[in-house]
Amino acid sequence: MAIAEDLAAVAEVAADDRLSFCEGTTQMNKMISMFAAALFLLPATASKSRADALQDALSRGNLRVGVAAESLVPWLATDKTGARIGFEIDVATSVSDALGVPAEFVEVPYDDLPESLNAGKVDVVISGVTVTAERARDVFFSSPYATTDFTVVVDKTNLPAGAAEKGYDIKGMKIGVAWESLAEYAASTVFQAAEIVNFDNNGLLRDAFLDGTVQGLIAPTPYPTFIVSRDPDRYAMEPAPLLSTVQAMAVRPDSPRLLNFLNAWIVENKANGALGDMTAYWFKGSEWLDNLEGYDPGAEETGAGTDEKAQ
Template sequence: MNHIKFVVAGALALLGVMVIGGYLADPAPQATDQESAAAAGGTLRIGVDGTEPAFFKVDGVTKGFDYEMALGVAEGMGAKPEFKVMPFSDLFTALEAGEIDMIGSQVTETAERKQDFDFTTPYFVTYLSFLTPEDSTINKRGDINGKNVAVVEGTIHERYLAEQYENVNVIKAKDEDGAVRAIASGKADAFFYDAPYTAPIIKRAPIALKESIVYPADDAPIGFVMQKDDPRKAQIDGILEQMILDGEWLKLKKAYFKEYPLSEVFKDKGA
């Protein structure tokens, strides 16, 4: 998945000491056999959930922000990318089982997830939104308190609801369409999801929906997810940092998320 940046020597010196929530890459360790094998060829298996604009197809051509970011990573490693599409809730199980090498589906880094997995340096920071029926009276964040809110099972949104809102009843759905069906059936008043991914959901929904609330989440970095202590992580961190510094990340961000302002996280990195 590929997507996004510029800097001068002075900024590079600042970048070396800057810590964005502990997300900058550690100094690269000595190359291991696994790293060397990846750099010499090999295959990098990336798990994705097939959600636009992260990973999707148009007239048989694969596109997507995360898709192009992953392509950039694989190219930097000298590895062949292999994408495996599955439901979001199955991605972590597949990673644990060794069926994929990393997850590239807009996964938010959390303390809970870091207990079991490693995250690369961030390649995106998301925006959150609530989808509601067009005639809904939900118009501001305070209106969410006391409501039934659908989330996709396995995503970070359930925890966000508990932390940021009061007396919310969480309705878990297998996927985005399941969350929309919960609204259509009256089980849910709203669907809490990442704003960059709501346009295709609204378009294919069987009922008229609107994006009632949108707000940034600069404290929610998104990175590729890997097994604990995978020696390739340091190499991937370096590649992502270079994609940011040389402007490739920014080009992809503008292509897929032009309506969203640049996060302070990436401004600090020289974007």
């Protein structure tokens, strides 16, 4: 009798456990279903806050391209009619043509371009922006599509004795750079004996080079080539740059489709030679110089009128 009662009690407990287990399983399944539904709905909910910039551009009917308001010759400049011209204008126009919508150029102070991009005021920044790890904290970069070299140019008629043999790093040698530029940084890492002379702008640097106050300068692509081509008997440039940087387009982190499109455009136009043709026109040729607003035939000798923030 006692055994029978014990068995009955065990059976009752087992039944209660099965019921409890089933109820727990049911609750767990409900929780899993709700969690799965939440995961499934998350992308759709997030997408309502801001669509990919590519879709925005197609829906709106134009691609808003952020460019520096400053003159960054030959990346960005103004012609005699007041229109913006330059390498980046050609690049952005080709990109927008490939997307099937016109480009709307939004001029923003160079330092404010990332803020305008992340605020959604522009879809993409195409403005001679150098790729750095620090900048990549705020934007997504495309593949590089341009390179800038910083190279030493000297006046051979105004050199201290033995300067060339010492790589121009000799006492009595003065090398001019634009203040707070990558040229200044490059000079500080290479030259120990030569004096590095800082100038507030490229116009003052140009004048100092032409009047012999400094015997050399460090200039970004394409100005060293321009300088030497004007008077190869007087000017010379080092065969290797002190510093090289790469430039890329920038998009918001929430625009992977536009980023993929830009990368595809870069690959395609490198392969078909179109990007190379644009680079050659703006960085190796000089036909465009006569179209510049306020063009001075001597200004390009040191890159006067450019702003090295773009580098």
